[in-house]
């Protein structure tokens with residue numbers, strides 16, 4: 001069980017039970033009732049006589065501290081069962097109602113909670129305004145508050161009223177990171193049983209595909225990304241009828257007319273490709289074929305090769 005890499009200050013408190021007896025599946029956000037730094041909060045939790053701690057602290061400047069390792073149970077929410085399953089976070093706040101939290105600390109808390117959820121497999125954070133739903137973890141609810149377990153104002157009205165917004169901000173971060181690309185080495189996009197491996201690193205996926213004939217690399221959306229497929233994706237194929245601009249000059253020469261609309265390659269071989277694109281059969285540069293092409297260009301109906 002790891003701790004957050006967002007931590008910039010560590011002062012482990014003796015006030016803890018090691019290890020916790022339950023997997024982490026809950027987040028409990030508290031208010032410090034003081035605009036404390038992470039050092040000041042660490043000092044509060046340092047003496048064993050205090051009999052209190054939290055896993056993390058977010059200071060008034062937005063820095064994040066670790067006081068109790070995630071593998072251990074903090075003494076934070078006046079409830080053993082809750083603290084055994086929850087990661088507890090003390091956030092710097094005003095010392096009186098509504099215990100407001102500044103933007104730096106608020107935003108750092110969201111980043112910290114998202115990191116805790118991601119590392120502990122909490123796919124979605126679910127807040128309920130109903131205490132019974134929260135404490136009984138009904139309907140997937142996985143956020144609790146100190147006032148659920150003790151006659152306390154904690155986490156204060158400011159944070160309490162924002163728990164839903166915090167959950168939503170965290171869930172946005174979680175879904176953004178979940179949608180980052182995974183490169184799968186398979187025989188075809190939908191043939192999951194053929195999968196030899198899946199990588200976040202495209203080069204590793206390519207190397208595995210190279211070693212196995214008949215295998216390609218597909219991204220999260222199922223698009224073949226390696227080897228590069230000759231078939232253009234549907235989004236490109238729909239851009240059809242790519243015409244040259246309308247030729248408004250008076251020349252009857254196809255090379256002059258093509259040059260006038262910006263075509264740099266007026267060679268016979270390129271005009272042959274243009275002819276194919278416009279269903280002009282067996283183009284060899286005859287006057288009749290060139291006139292047909294010029295007329296299409298004058299109508300703005302000559303398809304680019």
Ligand SMILES: [Zn+2]
Nearest residue numbers: 030031146154
């Ligand atoms: Zn509290």
